[in-house]
Amino acid sequence: MSKFIRASIQKMNGYSWGEQPGKIDNLIKLNTNENAYPASPEVTTALDNLNLEDLRTYPAPLADELRAEIAHIHGISLENIVLTNGGDEGLRLAMTTFVNPGDSFCFAHPSYSLYPVLAHIQDAMICPIPYSDSWEIPNQFASKISSYDAKLTCLVNPHAPSGTLYTVSEISKLADHIPGVLLIDEAYADFVDPELNYQSASLLENHDNILILRSFSKGYSLAGLRLGYLLGSNPLITPILNKTRDSYNVGSIQQKIGIAAITDQDYAQSIWSRIRDNRTHLQKQLNALGLTSPPSQSNFLLAHVNEDFGLTAKKLYQSLKKMDIYVRYFDDTYLKDHLRITVGTQEQNTALINAIEQVLHV
Amino acid sequence: MSKFIRASIQKMNGYSWGEQPGKIDNLIKLNTNENAYPASPEVTTALDNLNLEDLRTYPAPLADELRAEIAHIHGISLENIVLTNGGDEGLRLAMTTFVNPGDSFCFAHPSYSLYPVLAHIQDAMICPIPYSDSWEIPNQFASKISSYDAKLTCLVNPHAPSGTLYTVSEISKLADHIPGVLLIDEAYADFVDPELNYQSASLLENHDNILILRSFSKGYSLAGLRLGYLLGSNPLITPILNKTRDSYNVGSIQQKIGIAAITDQDYAQSIWSRIRDNRTHLQKQLNALGLTSPPSQSNFLLAHVNEDFGLTAKKLYQSLKKMDIYVRYFDDTYLKDHLRITVGTQEQNTALINAIEQVLHV
Numbered sequence: 001m002s003k004f005i006r007a008s009i010q011k012m013n014g015y016s017w018g019e020q021p022g023k024i025d026n027l028i029k030l031n032t033n034e035n036a037y038p039a040s041p042e043v044t045t046a047l048d049n050l051n052l053e054d055l056r057t058y059p060a061p062l063a064d065e066l067r068a069e070i071a072h073i074h075g076i077s078l079e080n081i082v083l084t085n086g087g088d089e090g091l092r093l094a095m096t097t098f099v100n101p102g103d104s105f106c107f108a109h110p111s112y113s114l115y116p117v118l119a120h121i122q123d124a125m126i127c128p129i130p131y132s133d134s135w136e137i138p139n140q141f142a143s144k145i146s147s148y149d150a151k152l153t154c155l156v157n158p159h160a161p162s163g164t165l166y167t168v169s170e171i172s173k174l175a176d177h178i179p180g181v182l183l184i185d186e187a188y189a190d191f192v193d194p195e196l197n198y199q200s201a202s203l204l205e206n207h208d209n210i211l212i213l214r215s216f217s218k219g220y221s222l223a224g225l226r227l228g229y230l231l232g233s234n235p236l237i238t239p240i241l242n243k244t245r246d247s248y249n250v251g252s253i254q255q256k257i258g259i260a261a262i263t264d265q266d267y268a269q270s271i272w273s274r275i276r277d278n279r280t281h282l283q284k285q286l287n288a289l290g291l292t293s294p295p296s297q298s299n300f301l302l303a304h305v306n307e308d309f310g311l312t313a314k315k316l317y318q319s320l321k322k323m324d325i326y327v328r329y330f331d332d333t334y335l336k337d338h339l340r341i342t343v344g345t346q347e348q349n350t351a352l353i354n355a356i357e358q359v360l361h362v
Numbered sequence: 363m364s365k366f367i368r369a370s371i372q373k374m375n376g377y378s379w380g381e382q383p384g385k386i387d388n389l390i391k392l393n394t395n396e397n398a399y400p401a402s403p404e405v406t407t408a409l410d411n412l413n414l415e416d417l418r419t420y421p422a423p424l425a426d427e428l429r430a431e432i433a434h435i436h437g438i439s440l441e442n443i444v445l446t447n448g449g450d451e452g453l454r455l456a457m458t459t460f461v462n463p464g465d466s467f468c469f470a471h472p473s474y475s476l477y478p479v480l481a482h483i484q485d486a487m488i489c490p491i492p493y494s495d496s497w498e499i500p501n502q503f504a505s506k507i508s509s510y511d512a513k514l515t516c517l518v519n520p521h522a523p524s525g526t527l528y529t530v531s532e533i534s535k536l537a538d539h540i541p542g543v544l545l546i547d548e549a550y551a552d553f554v555d556p557e558l559n560y561q562s563a564s565l566l567e568n569h570d571n572i573l574i575l576r577s578f579s580k581g582y583s584l585a586g587l588r589l590g591y592l593l594g595s596n597p598l599i600t601p602i603l604n605k606t607r608d609s610y611n612v613g614s615i616q617q618k619i620g621i622a623a624i625t626d627q628d629y630a631q632s633i634w635s636r637i638r639d640n641r642t643h644l645q646k647q648l649n650a651l652g653l654t655s656p657p658s659q660s661n662f663l664l665a666h667v668n669e670d671f672g673l674t675a676k677k678l679y680q681s682l683k684k685m686d687i688y689v690r691y692f693d694d695t696y697l698k699d700h701l702r703i704t705v706g707t708q709e710q711n712t713a714l715i716n717a718i719e720q721v722l723h724v
Contacts, residue, residue: 001597001601002570002595002597002598002601004460004513004542004543004570004571004597004598005459005460005597005598005601006459006460006461006462007462008462009458009459009601009605009606010601012605013605014604014605015609017420017423017609017610018420020419020420020422020423029419032419032420034418034419034420035418037418038414038415038417038418039414039417039418043414043417044413044414047409047412047413050409050412051406051409052400052401052405052406052583053400054586055400055401055405055583055584055585055586055587055619056396056397056399056400056401056583056584056585056586057382057391057394057396057585057586058379058380058382058394058396058579058585058586059585059586059588060382061379061382085447085588085608085611085613086608086610086611086613088608088609088610089608092608096371096483097367097368097371098366098367098368099368100368100369100370100485101463101485114609117605121458121605121606123462123463151366180366181366208364208366209366217420221414221417221418222417222418223417223418223419223420223421223610224416224417224418224419224420224421224613224614224615225417225613225614225615226421226447226610226611226612226613233364235363235364235366235367236364236366236367239363239364239367239371239372242376243371243374243375243376243479243483244371244483246447246448246450246451246454247377247379247450247476248379248448248450248585248588249447249448249588250588251448251586251587251588251616252586252587253586253587253615254613257417
């Protein structure tokens with residue numbers, strides 16, 4: 001390691017992304033929570049309309065046209081929105097803007113494994129607060145966050161990797177009782193059943209310490225594009241927009257594709273509905289095989305591979321991989337008995353179930 | 363300002379980007395150094411081949427295919443390259459990876475006004491080292507950098523906003539005599555006259571403290587895409603690749619378009635040559651009007667608006683703007699008598715000269 005690298009960077013581990021195998025024929029990729037269905041046909045039209053002149057010049061620095069569409073969808077104002085190069089950039093920008101080196105950063109553990117990586121880079125104190133077995137918000141979460149005096153707390157909702165949804169009133173209560181900023185990481189919120197009426201943007205009206213992170217990666221089938229956004233009160237968003245983000249952090253193509261995707265709500269809602277249907281069906285089928293999972297409001301299920309199953313989670317993951325079916329195994333104390341399985345198309349889910357049956361019968 | 367914002371972020375000023383006016387008919391935009399000519403026809407083909415499946419899944423996390431093409435162009439290895447979301451991200455990543463809060467960061471002033479902004483965000487000590495009048499590397503630059511014990515120094519080459527080129531041997535000597543990392547910001551290096559044989563990548567063989575920043579924005583006419591890369595020794599590049607960059611910082615479309623652009627070297631070289639021709643001609647014409655500029659190896663000229671010219675630089679900038687011709691005026695002690703003018707197409711340059719004549723005759 002070069003002497004030029006900061007000591008804290010030398011010591012830390014980087015983020016381990018899920019396997020991204022190259023082109024494999026008939027690959028069934030259920031390991032990184034990509035949307036099983038493609039983006040809207042409007043995105044195809046937008047791709048067809050791209051031209052060299054759009055690329056020759058710098059992008060609109062504030063992406064106002066896309067921000068206006070997002071504002072419309074959420075019923076908020078333009079100045080409550082900042083676009084990011086994928087949701088990950090939103091997380092990094094929150095760290096950069098609100099957490100001084102040495103300050104505390106909290107999150108419920110386990111959740112997105114990028115959180116501690118970003119905190120390490122910022123030289124923050126990393127304060128994970130463990131879940132109980134039930135994946136509810138940890139006991140005395142607010143008082144623990146307060147005892148650390150955390151400047152930033154991240155909560156994934158619906159939670160990853162369990163899929164559990166916390167209610168708007170639970171979040172509101174949490175935000176009321178902590179000293180710093182609460183970032184609700186809603187990477188998977190598009191898959192929440194509309195009957196649950198989960199409307200978190202309403203929280204912004206009464207909380208000056210809430211940030212909501214959204215992503216086009218999952219809900220809009222655009223993981224390859226890198227596009228996300230933060231919602232928050234004007235005083236939280238403005239310094240990110242004008243100071244801490246890179247000045248042209250979101251390119252022209254990202255802005256155009258984003259507009260095409262988010263304005264076709266009919267299409268988006270139709271695929272979210274299909275994924276919810278597939279999720280219900282897959283959960284039942286996995287359950288019938290002895291692989292139970294918590295109720296999920298996301299596009300994945302956290303299957304518990306218990307002692308009676310016949311083989312370990314790791315072994316099941318490896319067996320499926322040999323059959324070109326990728327699911328996510330975490331080499332982690334909390335999660336080693338689990339597999340996180342992205343909800344696929346009906347055909348993919350059937351192939352997965354058949355493969356698990358085959359593995360069990362060997 | 364919210365109490366949640368870090369004190370150092372509250373105090374600092376953000377980056378002021380050049381004006382990006384919306385669509386104006388017959389606009390002549392010579393203020394942000396975009397390439398006057400469009401990207402390669404191969405980019406059009408790549409745009410035509412984009413599809414929803416590329417966007418549905420995550421991008422190749424290390425962008426190996428594009429890195430291989432870049433390695434080929436520069437005659438270096440894959441592991442000496444990390445791609446970034448525009449050159450600006452490369453600058454930020456260098457700051458994040460090599461400069462601890464409180465450490466010193468040096469640069470020759472004036473240059474890219476983003477440098478101190480990034481240093482502020484990292485809580486670094488900002489140590490600008492002033493140019494003399496001649497735009498040569500500042501006197502005793504290395505010893506001043508050493509006296510600050512700078513962990514990172516940025517040098518734009520060709521320099522912006524003057525266009526001056528420093529030689530490989532000058533850079534080599536500088537790197538040998540400073541304590542930290544030297545980042546050569548080559549955003550404009552594609553426009554250097556090939557007869558000067560400026561081959562900076564050769565510096566990497568004998569220097570473990572040099573980073574070279576390249577951008578697709580100017581040379582490849584892709585400012586709207588956001589794509590750049592850093593070259594450096596393996597020990598400098600690896601922690602950026604695996605730890606400090608966002609894991610999917612460059613999207614699938616950026617990677618595909620980047621490959622299309624960089625592999626069409628014939629086209630790229632043809633437009634660089636045209637810009638050099640236009641630059642020579644424009645410089646002569648401006649000179650004839652009394653607007654002298656240093657020899658430029660970039661795609662812009664720094665025109666000196668001296669006391670005898672008849673109106674101030676600011677006034678000339680404003681007059682041209684009224685005629686829908688945008689050039690860059692810096693409200694800065696060093697630069698207030700100058701305008702930075704991007705080299706346009708022949709037609710644009712002629713229109714600029716005509717407009718200046720018109721302003722002078724009023």
